[in-house]
Amino acid sequence: MSPLATIFLQSTSFIDAMYIVAFSLFIYGMSGLTGPRTAVRGNKIAALGMVIAVIATLLTKGVLDGSSTPWLIALGLVLGTAIGIPAARNVHMTQMPQLVALFNGVGGGAVALISWIEYRHHFGGDYPLKVEIPSLFAAVVGSVSFWGSNIAFAKLQEILPGKPIKLPGQSMLNLALFVIAVGSAVALAAGTHSQALFILGILVAAAVLGNMVVLPIGGADMPVVISLLNAFTGLSAAATGIALNNTALIVAGMIVGASGTILTNLMAKAMNRSVPAIVAGGFGGAVAAPVGHAGAEGGTVRSTSAQDVAIQLSFARLVVIAPGYGMAVAQAQHAVRELERALEAKGVTVEYAIHPVAGRMPGHMNVLLAEADVPYDLLKEMDDINPEFSRTDVTLVIGANDVTNPAAKNEPGSPIYGMPILEVDKSAAVVVLKRSMASGFAGIDNPLFYNPKTSLLFGDAKASVAEITAEVQAL
């Protein structure tokens, strides 16, 4: 390259212009995500923005100085690519929540490590507040996000049990850890120079806090938690951007922080719970009472056969399918799609009722059904489908429990009282596919099962659905 070209490429305004192009592409790409038709292109546009941002950074004067620097950068990039590509390629759609948690975690980890280096560079010397405050903030939040996401991953992957794990005095412990992390950050910002304080007080305390906060959260609250941790990582990335004077980082990080916050609130609203209540611990404490109550109700459960269900469905006009996490676990989405086609061939109208927090991730059911080629206009959101249940002949509940539990409407004592639900009990008949009579993730009994209109078909969801489909086709 001629010296003139080098000077031009490395000039600050040229680099800044590239950053502006990069974050414009992020914003443009993300607005493409608002519709299924434009979304694929939107994602690619955002990825192009990322490539431009990386190139701009590598062109920045001095960034590749030093004999080993380019090699170390290449090493990091190559390792990350070698791990990231196969992980993204090979994951099953049912494991998507875990993978998103994991990717989010490594992002948080990167933030925490970068803040640490940043601290070391200014250690004992000139550490202007403008650099110090954001990087201390990023260190705390990044560390919480890294460890919290890892626990979320372990829970979703069932390395750890999905049920809430609670220690005695946990909220006091969490508060203490929070005070230690923030207190250390304030002490460092006020001028205490201690590397040990940074590592122990911030990185370690925040790490333990991240573990402690996510451990007691039950599986059903995972969509909220993953979305919250995503917002955290975004905010910490924006803070890193301020510390490093990098516009692309500030804009991209903050957009993720803002969008993650909105998504978290949407999820929490769909469960009629507040974010602090979820973070303070799952349904764990309240489970005992309602279980006893439902036991007293002592309903009789009517079980049915695949053949009967097939007849019921074939002679219906409108069938609504309400899927839940059980469908994901059984990987039954393709079988469900087959059933839908078999019914449609008989002239039955089939729609899907999607509760906003069904599954373990916002929009989890939509992804699985899209994988099985279900046209997205058959997927109805809760508010659109609820008025339709009164004219529905049969509702087929596949591995969903808490999101269909009428106790949320009728029993003020229930831990999920007030949560908006799919009002499946309004349809003429309900068929529930279940593995066993075990209660849902939240551990709450479901009066729907004892409703005289309800019949249950026990067994693996995938096998049951396949059996019903075969019976429908044979009719």
Added chain:
Amino acid sequence: MGIVTELAILVLAAFVGFEVISKVPNTLHTPLMSGTNAIHGIVVLGGLLLMHEASGVLEHVLLVIAVMFGTINVIGGFLVTDRMLEMFKRKPDPVEPAKTEASKDEEAK
């Protein structure tokens, strides 16, 4: 750049984030989350920017890990979002055979 300018950028970016995302339908919440997840992997830039200032084995190792983490976040995030979104594309082909089967049934009757 001054701190005030940077804070201004921060606030405006927050509004853009709110604005863009409040229009996303429930159907696309998972790809949205995984797409934004990929975008915060931009923190990899921090690792790139600091590498040449690093001294000592510890700092170099930490930064290589940070760059690796950020790259996993970016590449994995965008790829997996792409995979998910491809499934949301309208696919007329798989629907049609079902319809033809249905019409064949009609004819048979």
